[in-house]
Amino acid sequence: MTRHLSVREVLQVIVRSARRLLDARYAALGVPDDEGAFAEFVAEGISEEEWDAIGPMPRQHGMLGAMLREGAPVRLPDIRKDHRFEYWPRAHPVLKDFLGVPIRDGDQVLGIIFLSNKRSPGGFTEADQSLLTMFAAHAAIALTNARLYERGRELALVEERTRMARELHDAVTQKLFSLRLTAQAASSLVPRDPDRALLELQRVERLAGEALAELRAVIVELRPAELDRHGLAETLRKHVRLLDRLHPASFTFEETPVCELEPATEVAVLRVAQEALHNASRHSGARAVGVRLGCEGGRVVLEVRDDGAGFDVVAATGRGLGIASMEDRAHALGGSVHVRSDPGRGTLVRMEVPT
Known part of the structure; x- marks a missing residue:
């Protein structure tokens, strides 16, 4: 998991590994947003066609919402018989035995990972729950690491854009402003003082050359x-x-x-x-x-x-x-x-x- 620095890739590896590790037919992981839905939701065991038939990304309701609120593991022989279960979309696969644990960073629930329909008989065991809980702890580290990496890249990009904007404003924009005023002055002088207008046009040429040189200098800074x-x-x-x-x-x-x-x-x-x-x-x-x-x-x-x-x-x-x-x-x-x-x-x- 820790080899990946993209949040999406980390989520996919977590789900794929957990499904294989505990021999489940279905596995999914949801990362909640602040609007009652999921910022990310990754599943294994469901084809693209089945996803399209199921419809929009799930909301924080039913068992998913309960796990986010309670922040505790859930292990059930049949999820459909639990009072927290509500409904599935019509095309959703039928889930029976169920095991879900929170992915935590201290007191914060980063997401929930759950498995369903264990392939071997007997459903999920207490040992399965312990293993998935330990797995979720490692997943939390990988997910936090990927988030920090992506956030670091975003901050670096913002800082670079800010620096470039400052350089363009301080160096080039001021020069272009002076060039524009000088060109206007030259235009007004042409009818009554052509010699002075010529001097102003020569100044325009010099300012334009300086602006071009400074712009090139800023562009060179983009070179790695x-x-x-x-x-x-x-x-x-x-x-x-x-x-x-x-x-x-x-x-x-x-x-x-x-x-x-x-x-x-x-x-x-x-x-x-x-x-x-x-x-x-x-x-x-x-x-x-x-x-x-x-x-x-x-x-x-x-x-x-x-x-x-x-x-x-x-x-x-x-x-x-x-x-x-x-x-x-x-x-x-x-x-x-x-x-x-x-x-x-x-x-x-x-x-x-x-x-």
Whole structure:
């Protein structure tokens, strides 16, 4: 559980592991929100078609609401006979024997995890309850860790946006304001004092050059510091090594001699690699992901290949996989990005950019 840093992934691993651990047909985990529903609700044992038929995400009522309020384990031979049970949607599977425990962080209930319909005869035992309670304690640590990681990333992004806004305001906006006033002055002087208007226009040209230089300086700050310290190949190698530690799949990096690259090219290649690796780690279900960086015929070449589920590239365009963004980065430098994939045959992302 602790290998994952995405809250959603942690929840899925918790539910999948608990179901397998206690040999249950169904398992689910709900993280409550402040509006009587669930911010997250993950289930195992139910197909996508069954989910669609069941309908909207459940509310905090019935047994789920009681577990959140009471914060205590519940073990029942038949949930339908308990007074806290209310109803299920028409398409909901029939649950019988039931075991649920809270996921706690001190006095706070982070969520509830429950299992139903144990496959082996006899229903859930006291030993099952003890095991799931211990499992929930580890789940609380993993869930808290993932939340802190995501919150840290959000705060870092907010801080960076605030810093960039301040830099743009202090450096560039003031310069552009002066440029506008000078241009207005020059316009008013043209009919009655052309020589002075010319001097003002020369000042406009100088201010515009200064504004452009300051804007470039701000943009340079967007360049990851790791690129200046380690270079593209080593930065990418460290990123791949981190993913290999955090994910079940095997992530490898292969480097052939790399050409000398402009700073903007290094940033673009790194961002495309990160986007492709993000897709492979989150969506492909791959066992192995390989990254290759090299130089061929005066062009830097990046390849990210996985042996995962693959997808229909045409149908996926515009659905949040970042393909358009990767293509835009390459095209801006006179290069290209090609994504080759088919369902069941893995995916290859290949970027080529002139040096």
